[in-house]
Amino acid sequence: MTQMTQTRMHIGPVQIGIAVCTLATALIHLYEAVQPGEDLRTWFILNCIGYLVLLIALFLPQLFAYHRLINYALIAYTAITILMWFLIGLPSASIGYVTKLIEVLLIILLVTEDLQGRRRPSAYPAS
Template identity: 85%
Template sequence: MTQITQTRMHIGPIQIGIIVCALATALIHLYAAVQPGEDLRTWFILNCIGYLVLLAALFLPQLLAYHRLINYVLIAYTAITIIMWFLIGLPSEPIGYVTKIIEVALIAFLVAEDLQGRRHSSTFSA
């Protein structure tokens, strides 16, 4: 007899925060890409796609074994986005500052989820 185990990810406030922040920053980058005269159009579109792909990968049940790795990649991706914004020269539009606040919140949610996952796994491994 074959036993089928189904593992589901818990969706709580932290995960909802991750979803909201990642979608918000992806949509803001897409919005920035369609503005007239935007020199960084391609980079904004790629950034939007990157956030959406990593967000989907983070919650796909088929990739649950790689969840922690994807979490770290999304943290690094978000940090690189913030760093690149500083290197490009701090655009003066307020939406840029709002996006960075959202991205910092995204990193905080991702770190909180990782810590939550470590606590959860340590209680089951004892």
């Protein structure tokens, strides 16, 4: 049998920031989805669900062996969300700009967490 790897994730300010930013952007997308006359309702709901699923996966102990991969997936998902906002045509509502700032901060926090994990040998299980 293989040796059991560490299954506890370090929870500090960076991880709390990741959770707060991810929840904030998910809830803002859900809020936008329920606005009357919203043409992108389905996309906003799916975006909310995507953020929530990735957040849960990121902190789920059973998926700790895949933490780094999930971290990268959340970075990519957030970057695609930002890119799509630009491609749609920069909606003029100020909530869109606030959401993009939160998402940029989320990417910064996720990259920071990855860099911290690389410095701590026990932070990620051996592949």
